[in-house]
Amino acid sequence: MGEETTTTRKARAPRRREQEILEAAAEVFHEHGYESTSIKDIAEKVGILKGSLYYYISSKEDLLYEIIKGVHEEALRNLEKTRAVDGNALKKLRAFAVIHFRFNAENRVKTAVFFQDFRSLSEERRATIVDERDIYDNFVRDLIREGQEQGLICPDIDAKVAAISILGMLNWIYHWYRPGGEQSAAELAEAYGDFVVAGLACRPDDHVPGHRRALAPLPQGFDPFNGNGRD
Amino acid sequence: MGEETTTTRKARAPRRREQEILEAAAEVFHEHGYESTSIKDIAEKVGILKGSLYYYISSKEDLLYEIIKGVHEEALRNLEKTRAVDGNALKKLRAFAVIHFRFNAENRVKTAVFFQDFRSLSEERRATIVDERDIYDNFVRDLIREGQEQGLICPDIDAKVAAISILGMLNWIYHWYRPGGEQSAAELAEAYGDFVVAGLACRPDDHVPGHRRALAPLPQGFDPFNGNGRD
Numbered sequence: 375m376g377e378e379t380t381t382t383r384k385a386r387a388p389r390r391r392e393q394e395i396l397e398a399a400a401e402v403f404h405e406h407g408y409e410s411t412s413i414k415d416i417a418e419k420v421g422i423l424k425g426s427l428y429y430y431i432s433s434k435e436d437l438l439y440e441i442i443k444g445v446h447e448e449a450l451r452n453l454e455k456t457r458a459v460d461g462n463a464l465k466k467l468r469a470f471a472v473i474h475f476r477f478n479a480e481n482r483v484k485t486a487v488f489f490q491d492f493r494s495l496s497e498e499r500r501a502t503i504v505d506e507r508d509i510y511d512n513f514v515r516d517l518i519r520e521g522q523e524q525g526l527i528c529p530d531i532d533a534k535v536a537a538i539s540i541l542g543m544l545n546w547i548y549h550w551y552r553p554g555g556e557q558s559a560a561e562l563a564e565a566y567g568d569f570v571v572a573g574l575a576c577r578p579d580d581h582v583p584g585h586r587r588a589l590a591p592l593p594q595g596f597d598p599f600n601g602n603g604r605d
Numbered sequence: 606m607g608e609e610t611t612t613t614r615k616a617r618a619p620r621r622r623e624q625e626i627l628e629a630a631a632e633v634f635h636e637h638g639y640e641s642t643s644i645k646d647i648a649e650k651v652g653i654l655k656g657s658l659y660y661y662i663s664s665k666e667d668l669l670y671e672i673i674k675g676v677h678e679e680a681l682r683n684l685e686k687t688r689a690v691d692g693n694a695l696k697k698l699r700a701f702a703v704i705h706f707r708f709n710a711e712n713r714v715k716t717a718v719f720f721q722d723f724r725s726l727s728e729e730r731r732a733t734i735v736d737e738r739d740i741y742d743n744f745v746r747d748l749i750r751e752g753q754e755q756g757l758i759c760p761d762i763d764a765k766v767a768a769i770s771i772l773g774m775l776n777w778i779y780h781w782y783r784p785g786g787e788q789s790a791a792e793l794a795e796a797y798g799d800f801v802v803a804g805l806a807c808r809p810d811d812h813v814p815g816h817r818r819a820l821a822p823l824p825q826g827f828d829p830f831n832g833n834g835r836d
Contacts, residue, residue: 469827542775544773590798598707
């Protein structure tokens with residue numbers, strides 16, 4: 375909490391203003407879509423003149439990029455937090471689900487913009503983020519494989535497919551989560567953690583190939599689209 | 606296959622053209638976003654003149670609405686298909702996961718438009734669809750409760766939270782699924798079905814309250830955001 379000099383206090387003010395602008399921009403983008411939003415809409419939301427906004431940013435796309443880059447960089451820190459959890463791979467996967475849920479809940483508007491307006495970024499900027507998004511998928515996939523080696527996760531599981539299932543479940547929450555609901559983000563995150571772990575776990579003594587599928591087998595040749603769904 | 610009259614054949618041609626226009630519009634919306642797309646872009650994609658397009662539709666928003674309404678109505682048929690599956694609630698949930706995955710994979714571009722450009726619909730039109738979207742959530746939630754009554758699904762599970770987890774996992778696939786990948790949509794759908802069932806199933810003989818959480822317990826008071834995440 376130590377003392378702060380006049381210099382750091384001064385340096386912080388514009389930084390804080392910048393954060394306010396990013397928050398406001400994210401909200402306007404989220405509500406109306408990036409393409410339908412003008413710099414003027416954002417200035418109005420912040421409560422400053424359009425001209426003053428240009429002191430902080432140089433274009434609407436810069437704002438979008440800053441929001442998306444910010445979410446992306448902070449989300450990568452979730453991986454560090456997960457690595458720091460003491461325990462086996464299954465425990466780490468549970469922690470990851472809890473951490474990532476909480477993160478997405480707390481950054482609901484910004485993650486919505488991330489996923490919904492990503493396509494509006496310039497190709498070059500999009501490529502930078504896309505390359506790094508793989509880090510996320512690979513992290514979860516590798517944890518699943520580690521859990522399989524540790525005899526904690528069912529060997530029948532395709533780690534790549536399970537990783538994307540888990541990430542999808544967690545990334546989807548901006549569609550429905552709102553703060554102040556019946557259950558807190560922390561409680562919901564725990565329920566998601568339970569689901570992820572239960573969906574993956576299997577003890578070597580109980581393992582019989584195909585046992586997860588055998589829990590609720592469908593009729594042989596079950597094809598909901600009569601063969602129209604081939605790709 | 607009965608004979609068809611000249612009248613029905615004639616009536617079908619514009620209908621087919623309309624479908625072509627909807628497919629083209631969905632692709633352009635998906636690629637560039639609804640707001641950045643003009644009627645001219647769509648006409649170019651179909652390969653007809655802008656003026657001719659107006660023979661089929663009266664506005665860009667009509668096109669968006671037709672795409673979204675189409676996805677929505679067809680998706681509701683998945684519920685019928687699920688109900689028709691012979692078996693207990695767990696089997697029906699597995700079937701639902703398989704059916705809904707396959708549906709989303711086959712309608713990848715249209716479901717992407719559904720989820721990404723939904724906010725661009727007029728308020729009135731949005732309300733109609735939103736009301737009916739609950740049918741979906743409720744359907745899955747009720748199946749989970751039924752499975753709990755049948756002693757097939759863990760009684761610790763909050764059916765509402767589990768339903769939205771499952772739907773999120775399945776709805777997310779437009780972000781990553783592409784036809785022609787390593788695994789077919791049918792194979793991926795089965796893997797999703799396995800995950801859903803394994804995440805829910807529990808036999809009364811094996812049930813001990815909290816056993817799913819106990820599979821990978823986190824340290825007491827685990828709080829990845831140091832209490833900043835309260836809502």
